[in-house]
Amino acid sequence: MFIPILTAFLVVVAVGLVASILLSLVSRYFGVEKDHREAELRAILPGVNCGACGFKGCDDYAKALANGTAKPNLCTPGAAAVAEELAQYLGVEPEVPKDVVAFVHCNGNCEVAKLDYQYDGIHSCSAANAMYGGQFLCKFGCLGFGDCANACPNDAICIDDGIAHVDTSRCLGCGICAAACPKKIITMVPQEARTVVMCRNHDKGADARKACANACIGCHKCEKNCPVGAIKVQNNLAIIDYEICTYCGKCAEVCPTHCIKEVYFPDLGEKA
Amino acid sequence: MTLVKSLLVILLSSVLVNNYVLSRFLGICPFLGASKKFDQASGMGISVTIVMLIATAVTWPIQTFILDRFELGYLQTIVFILVIAALVQMIEIVLGKISPSLHKSLGVYLPLITTNCAVLGVTINNITDGYNFLESMVSSLGVGLGFMLAMILFSGIRSRIEESKIPTPFKGLASTLIAASFISLAFFGFAGIIDNLFS
Numbered sequence: 001m002f003i004p005i006l007t008a009f010l011v012v013v014a015v016g017l018v019a020s021i022l023l024s025l026v027s028r029y030f031g032v033e034k035d036h037r038e039a040e041l042r043a044i045l046p047g048v049n050c051g052a053c054g055f056k057g058c059d060d061y062a063k064a065l066a067n068g069t070a071k072p073n074l075c076t077p078g079a080a081a082v083a084e085e086l087a088q089y090l091g092v093e094p095e096v097p098k099d100v101v102a103f104v105h106c107n108g109n110c111e112v113a114k115l116d117y118q119y120d121g122i123h124s125c126s127a128a129n130a131m132y133g134g135q136f137l138c139k140f141g142c143l144g145f146g147d148c149a150n151a152c153p154n155d156a157i158c159i160d161d162g163i164a165h166v167d168t169s170r171c172l173g174c175g176i177c178a179a180a181c182p183k184k185i186i187t188m189v190p191q192e193a194r195t196v197v198m199c200r201n202h203d204k205g206a207d208a209r210k211a212c213a214n215a216c217i218g219c220h221k222c223e224k225n226c227p228v229g230a231i232k233v234q235n236n237l238a239i240i241d242y243e244i245c246t247y248c249g250k251c252a253e254v255c256p257t258h259c260i261k262e263v264y265f266p267d268l269g270e271k272a
Numbered sequence: 273m274t275l276v277k278s279l280l281v282i283l284l285s286s287v288l289v290n291n292y293v294l295s296r297f298l299g300i301c302p303f304l305g306a307s308k309k310f311d312q313a314s315g316m317g318i319s320v321t322i323v324m325l326i327a328t329a330v331t332w333p334i335q336t337f338i339l340d341r342f343e344l345g346y347l348q349t350i351v352f353i354l355v356i357a358a359l360v361q362m363i364e365i366v367l368g369k370i371s372p373s374l375h376k377s378l379g380v381y382l383p384l385i386t387t388n389c390a391v392l393g394v395t396i397n398n399i400t401d402g403y404n405f406l407e408s409m410v411s412s413l414g415v416g417l418g419f420m421l422a423m424i425l426f427s428g429i430r431s432r433i434e435e436s437k438i439p440t441p442f443k444g445l446a447s448t449l450i451a452a453s454f455i456s457l458a459f460f461g462f463a464g465i466i467d468n469l470f471s
Binding site: 019026 | 334359361
């Protein structure tokens with residue numbers, strides 16, 4: 001009675017043994033040695049696979065780093081800490097990137113943004129943008145269909161009251177949303193910034209105001225009141241140069257349409 | 273002449289009539305999982321075809337010369353699984369050495385195939401259908417090509433689906449499954465064609 005069980009057992013064991021011996025022989029003679037630096041560099045990277053570095057995920061970036069074809073400061077989610085660690089590992093000078101967060105330069109919420117027409121098409125900003133620049137009278141503002149939110153690898157963006165909002169504590173600073181936005185109203189601002197212009201409208205003041213009550217009307221008041229000359233009105237729109245800005249908040253105080261706002265981006269949490 | 277004819281019948285019927293994915297419902301997992309883009313689908317199709325051919329070349333002799341001789345037919349499934357898994361692993365290692373570029377393009381798909389039921393299915397069906405070695409190889413080639421055909425067809429359909437406006441309840445997997453069932457129905461239309469083609 002035990003004979004058939006034993007034969008079956010022995011046959012399976014024999015097949016498994018032969019297969020494993022062959023496998024180890026093959027890996028011995030055909031195996032390709034992997035670059036051990038690759039795995040170690042990969043361990044330093046955060047592993048969110050956001051693609052902000054321009055490679056297909058962290059594995060690919062680690063490979064490029066090991067080959068010496070990529071710089072160690074390309075990882076935005078990892079920011080300064082990771083860049084430093086990578087540079088140290090590779091033995092090169094670290095070029096530390098600044099902590100940045102995505103910011104949506106629009107405050108045209110449902111209440112203030114006037115509609116141009118009723119849009120019933122595909123639920124996507126780029127599709128709506130192709131229809132005469134979107135459903136709003138303001139052709140520069142957020143369309144609110146969430147192309148950025150869909151693109152975000154860390155679910156940091158939600159659409160609320162018709163405009164996209166970035167949850168800064170979750171933002172990795174990868175800039176994928178900025179690329180996904182057809183209106184290009186998302187930019188990467190320094191995490192330490194305290195004042196932001198909540199508008200991207202380049203129309204003349206009166207037209208901008210007609211389209212949206214929160215628009216920048218290009219009145220130059222902020223420009224005149226800025227103590228360091230960091231804010232300039234170009235093309236009827238105030239733009240802050242964060243290289244110069246001292247975050248004093250004067251511009252936000254004087255802005256008549258309150259489109260310059262004081263903000264506070266909390267320290268970015270654990271980025272992993 | 274009859275040999276060529278019978279081989280042709282086996283080849284065509286395993287590509288069209290008995291298409292593993294669409295008529296026998298084997299290998300559905302990669303069919304749904306890796307068919308989003310054309311190059312992905314064709315890469316998976318080629319890998320599966322190669323693995324099926326090699327797996328048949330190994331499992332047929334094992335069945336005939338070991339299992340059948342010692343009357344151990346009931347061990348077929350477990351032995352085949354073991355052999356195929358080891359085989360795929362071996363192919364991956366060898367490929368990495370011999371042709372890194374091919375390894376890179378097939379690399380992701382090879383481990384997926386290790387546990388693919390279509391590969392196991394074709395090796396077992398070759399035995400149950402009583403094919404000899406040559407017929408088994410031809411049948412495996414046909415099944416592999418049929419798998420690739422289904423993958424490529426479906427990747428085309430899926431890229432169309434992706435761009436069209438779909439009612440919310442049907443979005444994603446639902447529309448994919450419905451589309452898959454339609455192609456499957458279409459392939460049932462091939463039944464009976466092959467036999468009449470050569471009679």
